[in-house]
Amino acid sequence: MSAIVWTAVVSLAAWCWLLLCQGFFWRTDVRLPPRRDPAAWPSVCVVVPARDEAGVLPASLPSLLAQDYPGRAEVFLVDDGSADGTGELARELSRRHGGLPLTVDSPGEPPAGWTGKLWAVRHGIGLARARGPEYLLLTDADIAHAPDSLRELVAAARTGGFDVVSQMARLRVESLWERLVVPAFVYFFAQLYPFRWIGLRGSRTAAAAGGCVLLRADMAEKARIPDAIRHAVIDDVALARAVKGSGGHIWLGLADRVDSVRPYPRLHDLWRMVSRSAYAQLRHNPLLLLGTVAGLALVYLVPPATVVSGAVAGSTATAVVGAAAWTVMTGTYVPMLRYYGQPLWLAPLLPFIAFLYLLMTVDSAVQHYRGRGAAWKGRTYARPDAVPDES
Incomplete structure (x- = not known):
């Protein structure tokens, strides 16, 4: 098989693993656990x-x-x-x-x-x-x-x-x-x-x-x-x-x-919300950033890309495997859309949204190295290892 087909297979395997082995993260039924009123209510x-x-x-x-x-x-x-x-x-x-x-x-x-x-x-x-x-x-x-x-x-x-x-x-x-x-x-x-x-x-x-x-x-x-x-x-x-x-x-x-x-209300507002802390989530580590970008590309961008490339090149195997991965991805997003009361036709757009998050994460790193990382409401915070330990 070609390298493109193998890449699609790896992406599909990743989605099968996420579907079954990542704590059923896609389910939205984790709500407040069973509870009963205490005999005396604490302050x-x-x-x-x-x-x-x-x-x-x-x-x-x-x-x-x-x-x-x-x-x-x-x-x-x-x-x-x-x-x-x-x-x-x-x-x-x-x-x-x-x-x-x-x-x-x-x-x-x-x-x-x-x-x-x-x-x-x-x-x-x-x-x-x-x-x-x-x-x-x-x-x-x-x-x-x-x-x-x-x-x-x-x-x-x-x-x-x-x-x-x-x-x-x-x-x-x-x-x-x-x-x-x-x-x-x-x-x-x-x-x-x-x-x-x-x-x-x-x-x-x-x-x-x-x-x-x-x-x-x-x-x-x-x-x-x-x-x-x-x-x-x-x-x-x-x-x-x-x-x-x-x-x-x-x-x-x-x-x-x-x-x-x-x-x-605007993309700019959401962009700032995500990018101000995305690189901090990666512990300001360039290797983790590269791994995250590669992982997002493999999991979210490869499926639609291989569907298109398979259709253009006439490779049925490429298109079918890519479509299978895209289908699993779409299915895992449906419960969250239902939770938010959104139309289900948004589910196949998850690769596009993931690409936006990829760009936000890269921008978070860029802003960090420009000295504007983790900026919020007029303050900019240094990464933890740049802060003296007072303990």
Whole structure:
């Protein structure tokens, strides 16, 4: 057989392996595990880091204040140097909507070696510890929660004995580019970190979704959260690894009633969201970058390319094998499109979307070497090995 046919065969084999041996990552039925109400509801403090979030806060903060939680709960919003009146708006929303007690405070600028978000989280956890909570809910300022969200998270954690219960918020899919790119973002994340593996005791796979993380307060102290991960750009995965490394039990799954209200209307907005941390995911390693680009090309780009080349060259074998790989790929994407309520004709476009992600990853590396990597809301962060270790 020709080299092109062999390449198509390898791609098909890779897809068969992903289909059956990668934790069934493509399934979307990993939702909150079985749970029952505890005899006594533990106290919870909600920590919300916020930097220039006035645009989304009216759609998110009231949902936290309105939590129907039987135990003691309160909210700490940490204003991370906002220039748009985020802190005052939060106070106004609390006065207007009532609900859970709200404390708004600011830690000042982060010191060297800290990301702004984790410095704000550290400050919020410090405020919360004075209340002696059993659980901390770390949630982003763009996340809206259903009224029973906190109750369900705590019940799941108590029932399953989890130190972390995290839900991947349903991201917004309203603009054309959101419909194309967002479901694939969650699909790729689940492929890297299969949810079923994360919840297994003894499994080395660790990840969380930073928008919604319920964390036992004593585990946060044991794992030194967030001090141990103070420089992490991908802080949710770093948090999960720190907890697992301390013997903790983690659960991560898709959310039904926890939603991100942050809009990404243009391709540029989504591009920035992905590229700011993609190279950090690869540990700023050029060899890992080359391997990732080659892997994305083999798995996602080879199938349609061999279908076209086989048709043009009159090679039935090439076209058939390439079509088989493309079909398996398409089938694994269908459940995620259904989860997001998107038309299934988008599924065959996954190679095109993967190519966009490939370009975003390369751009992330380019921006890093230009000194603009991991830039977000006016700050640019150095890679971890460039930060002095203060421990």
